[in-house]
Amino acid sequence: MIKVEQISKSFKDTQILYNISFEIKNGDFVAVMGPSGSGKSTLLYSISGMDSISDGRVLFKGINISEMQENELSRFRLIKMGFVFQNPQMLKNLSIFDNIILPGLVAKKKSADDIRKRALELMKQMEIEGIGERDIREVSGGQLQRASICRAMINNPEILFLDEPTGSLNSAATDQVMAILENLNRDGMTIMTVTHDPRVAAKARKVLYIRDGQIAACKEFSVGVDRERELDKWLKGFHSRA
Numbered sequence: 001m002i003k004v005e006q007i008s009k010s011f012k013d014t015q016i017l018y019n020i021s022f023e024i025k026n027g028d029f030v031a032v033m034g035p036s037g038s039g040k041s042t043l044l045y046s047i048s049g050m051d052s053i054s055d056g057r058v059l060f061k062g063i064n065i066s067e068m069q070e071n072e073l074s075r076f077r078l079i080k081m082g083f084v085f086q087n088p089q090m091l092k093n094l095s096i097f098d099n100i101i102l103p104g105l106v107a108k109k110k111s112a113d114d115i116r117k118r119a120l121e122l123m124k125q126m127e128i129e130g131i132g133e134r135d136i137r138e139v140s141g142g143q144l145q146r147a148s149i150c151r152a153m154i155n156n157p158e159i160l161f162l163d164e165p166t167g168s169l170n171s172a173a174t175d176q177v178m179a180i181l182e183n184l185n186r187d188g189m190t191i192m193t194v195t196h197d198p199r200v201a202a203k204a205r206k207v208l209y210i211r212d213g214q215i216a217a218c219k220e221f222s223v224g225v226d227r228e229r230e231l232d233k234w235l236k237g238f239h240s241r242a
């Protein structure tokens with residue numbers, strides 16, 4: 001689905017990403033791990049076109065998104081990609097429900113009725129049916145994050161990008177978000193998430209370890225293995241080589 005070809009990224013004179021290449025296949029679940037400041041978020045934003053790249057290219061189903069003009073790219077992102085951040089970026093003057101449907105109304109791909117139906121379906125799936133009319137300050141962090149996932153899914157994107165989706169959540173809320181991601185991926189959603197949490201990464205099928213702006217290692221889990229154990233072993237070995 002996404003081919004990342006030798007991308008580099010600099011902010012002014014500082015190079016952050018070096019010559020990164022990899023592929024995200026349809027239905028993949030990729031977790032990006034690595035030390036703080038290694039370039040994980042920059043990688044996510046560079047691949048998704050939220051940030052420009054300095055070199056290389058990103059192909060989304062063969063389309064070179066690195067060459068798109070900003071207005072074309074923002075429409076492309078709105079329709080094809082869903083985004084979830086560590087701190088849910090919801091509008092304060094809208095209810096939870098209105099926040100969820102907003103990208104649907106902006107995209108105008110479906111009628112307002114269909115968008116509302118889709119929102120209700122998603123809220124049911126994420127088990128937050130009852131909170132639609134609430135203000136965003138009247139729900140828990142976990143509920144708000146689940147609402148952000150609904151919002152990210154409202155236009156039926158082809159890929160979901162998440163940046164530390166559980167970073168501000170307690171352990172129960174983290175479990176719920178992890179279960180949601182696992183279910184979405186099982187239903188065919190392609191997912192790429194940046195995470196510090198090995199439990200979240202263990203839900204992925206593939207883990208990229210970024211160090212100093214490069215892919216230092218990549219782990220693909222075989223079917224049926226205890227992923228948490230495998231990942232723990234892999235990360236320990238990796239840290240000892242560091």
Ligand SMILES: Nc1ncnc2c1ncn2[C@@H]1O[C@H](COP(=O)(O)OP(=O)(O)OP(=O)(O)O)[C@@H](O)[C@H]1O
Pocket residue numbers: 011016034035036037038039040041042043
């Ligand atoms: N807009 C920006 N302008 C300049 N430098 C930036 C910008 N965004 C990120 N950086 C720098 O790029 C480097 C990588 O940042 P990035 O946020 O990608 O790291 P990360 O691996 O996601 O870190 P963390 O795990 O702490 O979130 C850091 O040194 C950061 O200071």
